[in-house]
Amino acid sequence: MHQVLFYVGDFPVRSFGVMLSLGILAGLLVSYYVAKTQQRYQEEVLDLAFYAILGGLLGARLWEVMFSWDYYGSHLSEIPAIWNGGISVQGSVVGGLLAVIWYCRKQKIALWLMMDTLAPGVLVGQAVGRIGCFLNGCCYGIPHQHLGVIYPAGTDAYYTFGSQPLFPAVLFEAAGDVLVLILLLVLYKRKPFDGFIALGYFILYSAGRFVLEFWRADSLRTVMDLKAAQVSSVVTICIAVAFMVYLYNRERQSANKKDVNRINIRN
Template structure:
């Protein structure tokens, strides 16, 4: 577990920044492969990557700063230092989602099929990024004797709990991301409507995040005895389920209209 992996001259190569970069590249590659497999959106995936990455990074940092303003309000110069850690996965999803929607609207691309294409890549990026969090010693868990990991001095985890073994919540989250990824890839070709894969991602990831928050030791502000990430996870699941019902009903109405047209032509 090393925050700094090596130096290039006097410039430190930090594990968090390296894993974040690898996660972005791997996620883009996976989404491109998904687009290629379905025979559409290869060029669009690469074209919108810049906007999605920028939106994701901005959203991740803004979310973190917003909920940790007690600290950043007194350390304004540290706000841009994203390479030192301190970003929110949920904020990155919101920021990236808004950027993708903007891009699709601007270039008249169907939003839901594009989101389905991108969802597997997002999971890959999140899983690799969480490994970076572990190496950086941030996003740590609560003290846990049986499944605990002792973080070295100099990490946020050590600063908070010292040499106590802490539950490696981010590694379990990375494993959950991989499991959800496998499931979505298995059902991808059998999705009942456009948007099903993306909405399934939002629901399944949020369920995992909600659960693992009980073992997080660094979580942001709480609301009604729930942590901020748990509240946003519940909201995400509810919104995603509502969209699922809407899109499923729309697909059924569309299929019924098509069947009715065929029947009319047959009668004629």
């Protein structure tokens, strides 16, 4: 576990930044592959990548700063220092989603179909990025003797708990991302309507994140003693389920209309 992998002169190359970059690249390649297999939106995925990455990074940092204002309010100069960690996965999803919505409306692209194309890549990016969080010693878990990992001096985890073994929550989250990815890829060709894969991602990731937060030690608590990530996960699940019901009913109504039209033509 190394926060700094090596130096280029006096410039430290940090593991978090390297894994974040690799996660973005891997996610883009996976989304492009999905688009290529579907034979649509290959060029659009590449064009959209810049805006989605920018929106994701801004959203990730702003989300973290917003929920950690007690610290950043007194350390304003550290707000832009994204290379030191301190970004939120949920914030990156919100920021990236807003960029995708804007781009699809501007280019008149089917939003739900594009979101289905991007969802597998997002999961890959999150999984790789979480390894960066682990190497950086942030997003640490609660003390745990059996599954715990001892973080080295200089990390946020060590600063908080010392040499106690801590539950590696982000590694379990990365593993969960991979499992969700496999499931969604299996279901991709069988999806009942456009948007099913993207909404499945929101539901499954949020459910996993809600559970893992019970083992996280660095999260802000909010209402009903729940953590901020848990509250946002519940809200995300509710919204995604509502959209899934709406899109499913719309697809059924469209299929019924087609059946009626076919009967009328035959008659």
